[in-house]
Amino acid sequence: MDKRADRGMSGKMAGKTVKRVGIDSGTGSRKGVKGDKGGVRGRVRDNVKGGVKDRVRDNVRDGVKDRVRDNVKDGVKDRVRDNVKDRMRDNMKDSKHKVRDGEGKNGAGESGKRFDGNEGAFSRQRSGEKRRDGSSPRVRKGADGLSVSKKQNGGALNAERRSEDSKRGGSYGGRGSRRSNSICPVLNLCGGCQLLDMEYAKQLAFKQKQAEELLKGLCPVKPIIGMKDPFHYRNKVHAVFDRDKRGNIISGIYEENTHHVVPVEKCLIEDQKADEIIGTIRGMLKSFKIRTYDEDTGFGLLRHVIIRKGFSTGEIMVVLVTASPVFPSKNNFVKALREKHPEITTIVQNINGRGTSMVLGDKEHVLYGKGYIVDELCGCRFRISSKSFYQVNPVQTEILYEKALSLAGLTGQELVVDAYCGIGTIGIIASKTAGKVIGVELNQDAVRDAVNNAKMNGIENIRFYCNDAGRFLVNMAEQGEKADVVIMDPPRSGSTEEFMDAVGKLGAEKVVYVSCNPETLARDVRYMKKLGYRAEEAWLVDMFPGTVHVETVVLLSHKKADSYIHIDVEFGEGEGKIPVDSIAKRAEAYKPKEKVTYKMIKEYIEAKYGFKVHTAYIAEVKRDLGLPMYDAPNAVEELKQPRKHPTPEKVEAIKDALRYFAVI
Numbered sequence: 001m002d003k004r005a006d007r008g009m010s011g012k013m014a015g016k017t018v019k020r021v022g023i024d025s026g027t028g029s030r031k032g033v034k035g036d037k038g039g040v041r042g043r044v045r046d047n048v049k050g051g052v053k054d055r056v057r058d059n060v061r062d063g064v065k066d067r068v069r070d071n072v073k074d075g076v077k078d079r080v081r082d083n084v085k086d087r088m089r090d091n092m093k094d095s096k097h098k099v100r101d102g103e104g105k106n107g108a109g110e111s112g113k114r115f116d117g118n119e120g121a122f123s124r125q126r127s128g129e130k131r132r133d134g135s136s137p138r139v140r141k142g143a144d145g146l147s148v149s150k151k152q153n154g155g156a157l158n159a160e161r162r163s164e165d166s167k168r169g170g171s172y173g174g175r176g177s178r179r180s181n182s183i184c185p186v187l188n189l190c191g192g193c194q195l196l197d198m199e200y201a202k203q204l205a206f207k208q209k210q211a212e213e214l215l216k217g218l219c220p221v222k223p224i225i226g227m228k229d230p231f232h233y234r235n236k237v238h239a240v241f242d243r244d245k246r247g248n249i250i251s252g253i254y255e256e257n258t259h260h261v262v263p264v265e266k267c268l269i270e271d272q273k274a275d276e277i278i279g280t281i282r283g284m285l286k287s288f289k290i291r292t293y294d295e296d297t298g299f300g301l302l303r304h305v306i307i308r309k310g311f312s313t314g315e316i317m318v319v320l321v322t323a324s325p326v327f328p329s330k331n332n333f334v335k336a337l338r339e340k341h342p343e344i345t346t347i348v349q350n351i352n353g354r355g356t357s358m359v360l361g362d363k364e365h366v367l368y369g370k371g372y373i374v375d376e377l378c379g380c381r382f383r384i385s386s387k388s389f390y391q392v393n394p395v396q397t398e399i400l401y402e403k404a405l406s407l408a409g410l411t412g413q414e415l416v417v418d419a420y421c422g423i424g425t426i427g428i429i430a431s432k433t434a435g436k437v438i439g440v441e442l443n444q445d446a447v448r449d450a451v452n453n454a455k456m457n458g459i460e461n462i463r464f465y466c467n468d469a470g471r472f473l474v475n476m477a478e479q480g481e482k483a484d485v486v487i488m489d490p491p492r493s494g495s496t497e498e499f500m501d502a503v504g505k506l507g508a509e510k511v512v513y514v515s516c517n518p519e520t521l522a523r524d525v526r527y528m529k530k531l532g533y534r535a536e537e538a539w540l541v542d543m544f545p546g547t548v549h550v551e552t553v554v555l556l557s558h559k560k561a562d563s564y565i566h567i568d569v570e571f572g573e574g575e576g577k578i579p580v581d582s583i584a585k586r587a588e589a590y591k592p593k594e595k596v597t598y599k600m601i602k603e604y605i606e607a608k609y610g611f612k613v614h615t616a617y618i619a620e621v622k623r624d625l626g627l628p629m630y631d632a633p634n635a636v637e638e639l640k641q642p643r644k645h646p647t648p649e650k651v652e653a654i655k656d657a658l659r660y661f662a663v664i
């Protein structure tokens with residue numbers, strides 16, 4: 001067992017003493033109904049003043065009036081009850097979400113939640129595009145991957161959770177219910193941490209079992225590598241900004257499968273400094289008169305804030321996602337934020353005016369600093385810009401990468417392909433022990449980072465290409481190129497048959513498959529087996545404690561013969577040589593014959609002679625001719641009237657059929 005295999009097994013997640021964090025109650029009036037009514041009207045009035053009369057009129061026509069009336073009617077006395085109500089309403093509006101959810105779930109652009117197995121490129125994913133596995137690429141706001149996991153793992157998961165719950169004397173309710181004894185007050189509303197209340201050792205056991213079931217018969221699974229401290233591991237935090245019904249500014253996460261924002265001030269899996277900065281920004285908005293963006297009316301400026309932190313460098317990037325490029329008093333805002341948090345090393349404004357689920361837009365302005373952060377992994381330095389994928393749990397990433405590279409077993413000679421390479425992390429680390437590395441990645445920001453990262457680390461034996469990994473490998477194979485090792489780390493949707501076929505054609509002896517989705521991994525390993533690869537071992541690295549997700553790395557090797565014999569053969573005429581003609585003759589003689597059945601003989605005779613023959617007659621003729629009878633047990637059947645024998649005409653017909661089918 002790997003020395004690290006059981007690290008953290010003793011760490012308790014649910015057992016941790018954690019102060020309960022409160023739901024943000026906002027800073028504004030607590031008058032409820034009245035405050036809310038005034039707030040919405042005030043906003044409408046301000047917007048009219050701002051010169052958007054037409055939009056207000058349209059929005060009012062489209063139902064803002066109704067919302068004001070509903071808010072007034074409902075009041076906001078009980079936030080939990082309201083949350084549940086809103087969730088139900090959002091669920092009913094599901095069809096609207098489905099249309100807007102057409103964009104990819106894969107990346108920087110995705111407004112998903114806490115799971116980032118797959119961030120990166122995906123503003124470019126086509127709307128409504130289906131993945132290879134047929135699933136929709138966008139499941140709005142859900143903990144990534146649960147669309148599958150919920151169905152397939154949900155039974156086991158819920159059973160585990162229920163049993164955990166009953167042990168504590170609590171009752172496990174539905175999604176909207178709140179367990180008073182949960183270590184997270186928004187656990188069920190958020191839906192991001194499905195296992196948070198489970199002891200960490202049990203979480204690991206749960207993931208181990210799930211992976212073993214999925215890879216059963218495909219690949220042996222090694223013991224999962226857990227974390228020593230499974231809290232606050234996320235180096236990337238994303239907060240959605242909104243207003244509550246009283247008009248108070250809130251920030252948090254989208255409730256699972258809705259556009260409803262669950263206010264979160266602190267999260268047990270996120271970096272604490274990041275949460276602190278988000279709280280500061282939330283507190284600054286009012287004094288800077290910055291409005292949060294309202295998805296329904298299209299008013300307001302600030303949509304999201306993303307914080308990224310370099311684990312070993314401590315560098316911090318703040319990305320302010322705004323609906324429009326016009327950011328009043330931005331210089332003062334940046335100055336004030338830096339005064340409160342001098343640890344921030346760069347601030348970027350990303351402009352996203354689209355009414356889609358994507359978090360990030362295409363355009364960006366650097367408001368302060370370099371526009372990216374640098375972090376260190378496995379002794380290499382990496383620049384990470386806002387739209388590039390970077391693993392969210394750096395402690396476990398080092399373990400994952402080391403495992404992947406030890407499985408690759410590089411000697412310094414190999415041509416390695418790092419497919420789906422992101423900012424080039426794996427390839428750059430691998431390049432030190434490889435002959436040459438080729439990295440391929442679809443997201444051009446990530447490729448730009450990768451090229452810079454190679455330079456920053458003084459690596460010269462690596463090249464990066466911005467392309468679809470499948471297309472790129474097919475081109476390589478068509479040009480007759482070869483690869484020794486392919487390291488692949490595709491998004492959650494897994495790889496493509498086109499890609500895997502090309503891996504086979506490139507003749508890669510080893511494939512190291514890194515995956516954040518054991519389901520698509522199992523599917524792809526199954527396919528690779530058909531191409532002649534053997535799945536040697538799978539290692540699980542817990543990159544996402546508290547959630548059902550896990551990272552897996554599998555070594556696939558191309559099957560080789562167990563042993564070889566050496567024979568020298570000389571073809572041609574003359575002594576000791578084998579004439580090619582006789583080989584052809586012998587091949588013909590040994591060609592397996594089509595199995596001739598009694599039925600075929602009967603059909604032949606009936607078609608040619610117009611009469612039927614009994615099986616026993618065929619058997620008798622065959623017996624008389626000395627032919628073997630073992631292939632037809634019923635051929636020796638006795639006639640009901642054994643005295644009868646086939647007429648000469650029938651004997652001839654049977655012999656003709658036997659000749660026709662080359663039996664005689």
Ligand SMILES: C[S@@+](CC[C@H](N)C(=O)[O-])C[C@H]1O[C@@H](n2cnc3c(N)ncnc32)[C@H](O)[C@@H]1O
Pocket residue numbers: 106107117118119120121122389390391419420421422423424425426440441442443446467468469470489490491492516
């Ligand atoms: C799970 S990330 C892995 C990135 C990198 N290996 C790492 O560890 O940081 C998957 C990467 O695949 C990229 N990607 C997604 N679809 C792709 C495709 N069809 N071709 C190439 N790259 C793709 C994403 O942009 C993302 O950077």
